[in-house]
Amino acid sequence: MRPFKLASLLLALLALSFAAQARKPYVEIERKLSAQQLQEVGLSAEQLAKLNRMLREADEGAPGSVEAVAAADAGNTDNAGPQVGAGAPRERSPGAGQFIGLNDEPIKSRLKHDVSGWEPGTVFELENGQQWKVLKGRMSLKKPMPKPEIVVVPGVAGRWFLQVDEDMPKARVYRID
Template sequence: MRPFKLASVLLALLLLSFAAQARKPYVEIERRLTPQQLQEVGLSEEQLAKLNRMLRDADADASEGAAPGVAAAAPAEAEADDAGPQVGAGAPRERSPGAGQFIGLNDEPIKSRLKHDVAGWEPGTVFELENGQQWKVLKGRMSLKKPIPKPEIVVVPGVAGRWFLQVDEDMPKARVYRID
């Protein structure tokens, strides 16, 4: 019987160590990523704080045995109601109901015209808009048969602070981040 008791005690200690590891304190995203990685993601300070808060709450819910995201949904809705006018892309706007539940989805597209012709793009290409903004290509590659002279463009928001530059709706979009 003794080996069985020893094995039971060792198994119990092993399970306790896993439980202790699961309750490690939350480490903020700023400490997990390099400054360059944070810039590539393109989150504002407000979005970054909100994401940290949501992840910390989800960790707490998971350690308490609640379903992840269930308790975090109510505070997100309350924040959306309390937040009032939001600023994004340089112009204030009202938040729609439910906005703020999904980071990045409450941003509006930015419409402008490029200051230069476009013959294509690849990672590292910089687009200068007439509104003064500068956007750099992070992902995506396109080579056009002939340059498009100073086209109208739309910078479209995606999930989690991602942005996509659209020269023409029939062309692939370039994933970009703002550098100005």
């Protein structure tokens, strides 16, 4: 009876090794989303690579790997993403990054040009160098506003909204620079 138990144990180990090898490999975000969806999110190539690496490591179950990459990112001052204020790096709170967009802060700047309205495709150039393109929303102002101060407000799931005046509807925008 003992050889039967040993054979059963070996068979079970063999089955587990095949199951481990048969697990689906991580699929990069670029293959899961359309080009338009990726553009809406507005991640740089570096940010996209970092996110793919973090998700792959989390999928593989590497303990602490996601935290290690996030900690390394917190010390990175070469931030290609949206800048806050004058572009100074900000401290991330514990648990930051768990919900995309919920930990981002508004971006305050002034437009380089006058605005008389917007529609999908309109590009807003900010004095801080950023460019934001309207994805959704349409507005026609009664009279043009000369180089107004604006706020780009984060929404849920990486969405951003450009606010020209707090009493007006916001335009849903994505960063193109």
